[in-house]
Amino acid sequence: MAPAATGEHAPIQTPYYSSKPSSIFASVLHGPRDLRLESKTIEDPRVGELQIAVKTTGICGSDVSYYTKFANGDLCACHPLSLGHESAGEVVAVGPQVSGFRIGDRVALEVGVACGQCAICRKGRYNLCKKLRFRSSAKSYPHYQGTLQEKINHPAVWCHNGRLPDHVSYDAAALLEPLSVAIHAMNRAQPAPGSTALVIGAGTVGLLTAAMARQSGCTSVTITDIDAGRVNYALSRGFATQGYVIPRDIHSAGVSGTSTPHTGAMTPSSVFSAASQFDGAKAIASRIFAVSQPEGEFTLDEDEDGHDVTFECTGKEVCMHTSLYATKPGGKVVMVGMGTPIQTLPLSVAHLREIDILGIFRYANTYATGIRLLGAQNKGVVGALPSLDDMVTHRFKGLDKAKGAFELASRTSDDDGNLVLKVVIEA
Structure with a gap:
C-alpha cells in the first residue's frame, strides 16, 4: 500500500467537527444518459479520512461509457452511481488520527x-488488489461513489499534497490520474534510452503516454489516431x-491514410488493399513505420523494421493487431487501453x-x-512535460452542467x- 501522503506541514491538525451532517449536491447517474443533480448529506470525516471540497473533475472515457450505456465493458451498474475519478480539491476537514494535512491544503x-x-x-x-475499490466503477458492490460531488470524505493515505506546487492548477492536479496511467505504462515497459516508441490512440492517456515515452529517453515517438486533429x-x-x-475503416479495400511528419503538414499516403483484418493491420503497421523513419535521417538497425x-x-x-505487426523482433507491446474483452490476435507474430x-x-x-513532473513545468526545465492545462479544451462550471459536459466528452469536436x-467540470 502506498505510504501516507506527507506535506510541508508537520503539526497535526485539530480535527474539525460539525454539529450535524451537512447537505451537498451530487451528480448521480440512474441509467443511460439519466443524470440527475441530487441533494445528499455528508458526515464528518472518520478516523484516517479527510473531507475534500472537489474543485475539478476530468471526464474519462470510462465515465462516458457509463453515461451512455450505464456500463463499462463487462461492468454494469446495479444502482445509481456518481461518476468521476480524475479529481483534485481542497481539504476542508481533517478526521481523527490524520497528520501531515491541514485545512486549506490543495x-x-x-x-x-x-x-x-x-x-x-x-x-x-x-492496483491488483482483489479488494480494491475504485471510485465511479461498478466493479465493487455497493459501488464506490465517484467524485462528482461538492465534497467527499476520502482516506488521507490516498490524498497527495506532498510539495504540490502553487503554480499547478486544480485542472492539472486532476490530470495526475491519467498521467499516472502513462507513468505506470512506462514503468512496465522500461524502454532503453534511444528507443523508438509507437503510441496508438491520441486521447488523453495516449498523449500523456507519448509524453512519458519522450521523458524516458525515447528519441522517436510516433503517435497515431483516426482523428487528424488529435x-x-x-x-x-x-x-x-x-x-x-x-x-477510419482499415478493413476496407482501397482506403488511404495520411501521414503527419513532425512539421505538422498533412500528406496523402499510398492506397493499399486489405484482404483481411490482419492484412489491413499489417499494411497500416508498414505505413506507420515508414512515417516514423523520415527520409534522410540516420537509422540504427535498418534491417529491423x-x-x-x-x-x-x-x-x-x-x-x-497493428501493435503486433508494428513492433520489431525482441520488442514489447504494452496494453494500456481497456476495450474489447475477448480478441482474436495473430499471436504467431509475437x-x-x-x-x-x-x-x-x-x-x-x-x-x-x-507531482515532481508537474513541478518542473513553467520553470524552464529542459524536457519538462507539455502543459497539462492546455489539454483541457472545455470547462463546465458547476455540477448542474454535468450532462452537457458528458455529451461533449463523447465527441471529438464541438459545434x-x-x-x-x-x-x-469545475466547482
Whole structure:
C-alpha cells in the first residue's frame, strides 16, 4: 500500500467537527444518459479520512461509457452511481488520527483504495488488489461513489499534497490520474534510452503516454489516431515527434491514410488493399513505420523494421493487431487501453518475433513522480512535460452542467469544429 501522503506541514491538525451532517449536491447517474443533480448529506470525516471540497473533475472515457450505456465493458451498474475519478480539491476537514494535512491544503486524489493487507499490496502492486475499490466503477458492490460531488470524505493515505506546487492548477492536479496511467505504462515497459516508441490512440492517456515515452529517453515517438486533429495537436504541442492518421475503416479495400511528419503538414499516403483484418493491420503497421523513419535521417538497425516498444491505448482489437505487426523482433507491446474483452490476435507474430506482451491495470506508486513532473513545468526545465492545462479544451462550471459536459466528452469536436480533448467540470 502506498505510504501516507506527507506535506510541508508537520503539526497535526485539530480535527474539525460539525454539529450535524451537512447537505451537498451530487451528480448521480440512474441509467443511460439519466443524470440527475441530487441533494445528499455528508458526515464528518472518520478516523484516517479527510473531507475534500472537489474543485475539478476530468471526464474519462470510462465515465462516458457509463453515461451512455450505464456500463463499462463487462461492468454494469446495479444502482445509481456518481461518476468521476480524475479529481483534485481542497481539504476542508481533517478526521481523527490524520497528520501531515491541514485545512486549506490543495490535494490530488488517488481514488483506488486497496486493502493494504494482502500479499499483492505488500508487494507494492496494490492496483491488483482483489479488494480494491475504485471510485465511479461498478466493479465493487455497493459501488464506490465517484467524485462528482461538492465534497467527499476520502482516506488521507490516498490524498497527495506532498510539495504540490502553487503554480499547478486544480485542472492539472486532476490530470495526475491519467498521467499516472502513462507513468505506470512506462514503468512496465522500461524502454532503453534511444528507443523508438509507437503510441496508438491520441486521447488523453495516449498523449500523456507519448509524453512519458519522450521523458524516458525515447528519441522517436510516433503517435497515431483516426482523428487528424488529435494527431496534429500531439505534434504541435511536442507530445510526439511523428504522427500518422489511421483510416477510419482499415478493413476496407482501397482506403488511404495520411501521414503527419513532425512539421505538422498533412500528406496523402499510398492506397493499399486489405484482404483481411490482419492484412489491413499489417499494411497500416508498414505505413506507420515508414512515417516514423523520415527520409534522410540516420537509422540504427535498418534491417529491423518496427518499433522497440508499442503502447496500445485504445483497447480496440484491430489496433492490437497493428501493435503486433508494428513492433520489431525482441520488442514489447504494452496494453494500456481497456476495450474489447475477448480478441482474436495473430499471436504467431509475437511468438516468432519474441515480442513481449505486457498488460497494465491503472497504476501504483506513481503520484509522487507525477507531482515532481508537474513541478518542473513553467520553470524552464529542459524536457519538462507539455502543459497539462492546455489539454483541457472545455470547462463546465458547476455540477448542474454535468450532462452537457458528458455529451461533449463523447465527441471529438464541438459545434464550432474545435478539438475536444479533455472536458472538466469545475466547482
